Amino acid sequence: MDLCLIEDQPLELDTESTKEDKKYYKEWYSCNKKAKNVIRTSMSDTVRGSIIEPELAMDFLEAMEISIWRVYQESDKAEAARLSKRFNELEFSGKGSVREHIMELIDLNSRLRDLDMGVKDSQVVHVALQSLPNTYSNLRTSYHA
Incomplete structure (x- = not known):
């Protein structure tokens, strides 16, 4: 055949x-x-x-x-749009550790980079700090200092 x-x-x-x-x-x-x-x-x-x-x-x-x-x-x-939305709207829920939360942001950015939509590492740090609740304001202050 x-x-x-x-x-x-x-x-x-x-x-x-x-x-x-x-x-x-x-x-x-x-x-x-x-x-x-x-x-x-x-x-x-x-x-x-x-x-x-x-x-x-x-x-x-x-x-x-x-x-x-x-x-x-x-x-x-569609996958890029979904990942981008998740990356920009991800907030630390208090469950798990901050490290796991940051690793999730890094993973999302890595998957976005595979789709030619990732951001620079400095932007990932900024998004990670902004996604933490006010109880972590001392961490933000230390980073900016």
């Missing part, structure tokens, strides 16, 4: 085509049809609905790759 994926599409048949050419042509197109059926049935409804089905299985795979890449890019944007 992978003949159509590993071999080029055969030339159109003409009056000079041999029996071998005709047999190969028929076999290649049969494999192409089977491969398209497998691809179509194995993809999700969302992806299937966003792709116009091409004639060749290889083109089908390429169209599916483009469609999936588009969905992946959109999920990256």
Whole structure:
């Protein structure tokens, strides 16, 4: 069934085509049809609905790759927005240690950097100090001094 994926599409048949050419042509197109059926049935409804089905299985795979890449890019944007919001709104709850709270901020920033949205380390320190309650004002004062 992978003949159509590993071999080029055969030339159109003409009056000079041999029996071998005709047999190969028929076999290649049969494999192409089977491969398209497998691809179509194995993809999700969302992806299937966003792709116009091409004639060749290889083109089908390429169209599916483009469609999936588009969905992946959109999920990256959503993930970046979610992480950014969490980073900017995170407040120390008093549960756990301050160290764990700061490590969470650092982890969020690291994940944002992977998405090209992180901030400088000095900004992380500023956000960490601002996210602490007033009982830690002496820590802020010591840092600024």
